[in-house]
Amino acid sequence: SQQGEEDPQALSIQEGENATMNCSYKTSINNLQWYRQNSGRGLVHLILIRSNEREKHSGRLRVTLDTSKKSSSLLITASRAADTASYFCATDAHDGTSYDKVIFGPGTSLSVIP
Amino acid sequence: GAVVSQHPSRVICKSGTSVKIECRSLDFQATTMFWYRQFPKQSLMLMATSNEGSKATYEQGVEKDKFLINHASLTLSTLTVTSAHPEDSSFYICSAVAIGGYTFGSGTRLTVV
Numbered sequence: 430s431q432q433g434e435e436d437p438q439a440l441s442i443q444e445g446e447n448a449t450m451n452c453s454y455k456t457s458i459n460n461l462q463w464y465r466q467n468s469g470r471g472l473v474h475l476i477l478i479r480s481n482e483r484e485k486h487s488g489r490l491r492v493t494l495d496t497s498k499k500s501s502s503l504l505i506t507a508s509r510a511a512d513t514a515s516y517f518c519a520t521d522a523h524d525g526t527s528y529d530k531v532i533f534g535p536g537t538s539l540s541v542i543p
Numbered sequence: 544g545a546v547v548s549q550h551p552s553r554v555i556c557k558s559g560t561s562v563k564i565e566c567r568s569l570d571f572q573a574t575t576m577f578w579y580r581q582f583p584k585q586s587l588m589l590m591a592t593s594n595e596g597s598k599a600t601y602e603q604g605v606e607k608d609k610f611l612i613n614h615a616s617l618t619l620s621t622l623t624v625t626s627a628h629p630e631d632s633s634f635y636i637c638s639a640v641a642i643g644g645y646t647f648g649s650g651t652r653l654t655v656v
Binding site for chain 1: 577585588638648649650652
């Protein structure tokens, strides 16, 4: 199962520009997380934002959360070639059981051109 | 922080054979682990939830007889792909709930030839 959509599916920018990725989800959540994945590799946890938070910063990353619209955005400022990767949002979805499953969005493939 | 060790990182097997993937929580107890599958250029799809001491819960469309999950201890969950076929070739990742949140294994690249 997947949780909503991410847009854009692919994004290509010049080094130094900002990159914005959006994520929408369907169910109520406790928190939302963003992950990065380099090609063929494991996941790197970037940032977690709780449902009662609206904005969070970590270095060049800025995440917003709008629970009324069930959406989040990830902004990477002053992008670098090393930021080239796929980015996924993930939410813990309440499904009525005793645990919350983490469901991933379809992801955005970011290419930063030197 | 909490670490989940996943092995093997890569495996190539012949069609029709079975492959076992292990995930161990190294410094914490994981009563619940999650197994994901990721095809090339796609997102992670949750396959099943593994609960220590009880049967796993499978997502819709995932064959429980093909993907056997065992969670016999609080630190180990295994996923066995039985009678593997080329279409089972994928990246498999486990995840566990730790105090600080969810932690993921480094993944297993399965290639069935």
